[in-house]
Amino acid sequence: MxxxxxxxxxxxxxxxxxxxxxxxxxxxxxxxxxxxxxxxxxxxxxxxxxxxxxxxxxxxxxxxxxxxxxxxxxxxxxxxxxxxxxxxxxxxxxxxxxxxxxxxxxxxxxxxxxxxxxxxxxxxxxxxxxxxxxxxxxxxxxxxxxxxxxxxxxxxxxxxxxxxxxxxxxxxxxxxxxxxxxxxxxxxxxxxxxxxxxxxxxxxxxxxxxxxxxxxxxxxxxxxxDRVIVMYLGQVVEETTTDHLFSKPLHPYTKGLIKSIPQIDGDRGKELHMIEGTVPSLNNVPKGCRFASRCPFADDLCKENAPELRMLEGNQKVRCWHIEKILQEEEGKYDITS
Ligand SMILES: Nc1ncnc2c1ncn2[C@@H]1O[C@H](COP(=O)(O)OP(=O)(O)OP(=O)(O)O)[C@@H](O)[C@H]1O
Ligand SMILES: [Mg+2]
Missing domain, CATH: 3.40.50.300 (P-loop containing nucleotide triphosphate hydrolases)
Structure with missing residues (x-):
């Protein structure tokens, strides 16, 4: 139970x-x-x-x-x-x-x-x-x-x-x-x-x-x-197990956070990845996706409409309009349905 x-x-x-x-x-x-x-x-x-x-x-x-x-x-x-x-x-x-x-x-x-x-x-x-x-x-x-x-x-x-x-x-x-x-x-x-x-x-x-x-x-x-929630401007954008957070982060914001971890044994001279832009302020919350202004996947749909937190296979929850696109891009690297 x-x-x-x-x-x-x-x-x-x-x-x-x-x-x-x-x-x-x-x-x-x-x-x-x-x-x-x-x-x-x-x-x-x-x-x-x-x-x-x-x-x-x-x-x-x-x-x-x-x-x-x-x-x-x-x-x-x-x-x-x-x-x-x-x-x-x-x-x-x-x-x-x-x-x-x-x-x-x-x-x-x-x-x-x-x-x-x-x-x-x-x-x-x-x-x-x-x-x-x-x-x-x-x-x-x-x-x-x-x-x-x-x-x-x-x-x-x-x-x-x-x-x-x-x-x-x-x-x-x-x-x-x-x-x-x-x-x-x-x-x-x-x-x-x-x-x-x-x-x-x-x-x-x-x-x-x-x-x-x-x-x-x-x-x-x-x-x-054991599990992690990723927050952005007052909302959860991704919820997942710790394993999946690192092996298959799906939300573009989560991906950005993971990329920004300093690698001790990483390539010398390689620049630390930072998510460009800043978090919008609370008195100017975007009407669409809150991350859109900083997101490489963002289009008109994202700018106009706020996505819901969607439950995927494996109890991974993601708030993004372009999950399918992201999954396709990652295809071959992992299978979310497994
Ligand atoms: N008493 C308050 N009145 C109005 N706004 C507030 C108040 N307390 C916090 N805020 C605002 O709420 C938002 C969230 O603040 P919070 O301190 O929870 O952030 P945080 O995620 O803990 O950040 P950090 O990682 O820096 O600790 C911020 O925009 C902050 O300015
Ligand atoms: Mg705090």
Missing amino acids: EKQPLLELKNLKTHFHTDDGKLTAVDGISFQVKKGEILGVVGESGCGKSVMSQSIMRLLDEKYTTEYEGEILLHGENLLDLPMPNMQKIRGNDISMIFQDPLSSLNPVYTIGDQIKETIMLHQKVNKKEATKKAIEMLRLIGIPSPEKRMKEYPHQLSGGMQQRVMIAMALSCQPKVLIADEPTTALDVTIQAQILDLMVDLNQRLGMGVIFITHDLNVVSEIC
Whole structure:
């Protein structure tokens, strides 16, 4: 039997009411995260990855600026219908988030130790002494030297990389069902990054934690993700397995992202491929395909009409008018129906 999703987004839209009018930063996103699965989210800056994560946690200002549509289902319950106190219980218990900006989730007036201990005691049935031991273990696990000493320090006494590690320790120590990691390792050096990814994958496999992993680093995607969604200007343009993302990317935008991965052993002197042009702004969303202005396949149909996300064989979903043309071009290289 097909595994039930832990978390499911159904046509989620996030609108901001601004001086420029209503801007839709997340425009009809649907996906599922199953137990023990790591879903990668990729796309250029500004395509709505962080707004989508903050929407799932309901961290945006709902009173004045933000309006949601659609559904965010956790075990079948729509989080968008929950009163805020109930939502607060979900955060950190069922869904935890590692933010792009570490300081935003550390409390400046409490020591690192107190903050991690509190999180552990809130979520696991342990006393203060055991919580202290676990907190020290957790700090050691994510590569913080002299953890006993660090426990007594305040967030501002730590470097950015250390703060990020503490935040990751806190998010993981409550053993959430779903972890949203928004570029969690960008400020860290490669060794620490690798250790933290290992830890995440370990919890994901041991406890069945579902992970939404947002990153610009496609090499990390290839190492840890099971499936991937590619976002462009608030929408999903392709959803596929990690294997297919690299072996048969279909959307012209995905192809561009894959080509832009730096090849360490690539041809010397060969220029790094960049997707030409820029992402259109939210107050000037094209009426046709949002990628048309940068797409080598674009024609009048694309400029005038917005394509739907189409399901292909092998559960690959693509939002493009010219899939047949692209498949023909690739013919011989692979067979999408296999
Ligand atoms: N509070 C807000 N009010 C209005 N617009 C916003 C608000 N927050 C974000 N946006 C806009 O929403 C869009 C998506 O932003 P978001 O931060 O989600 O991008 P991102 O994909 O996370 O980018 P990055 O890779 O740089 O982190 C951007 O155009 C951003 O300017
Ligand atoms: Mg972001």
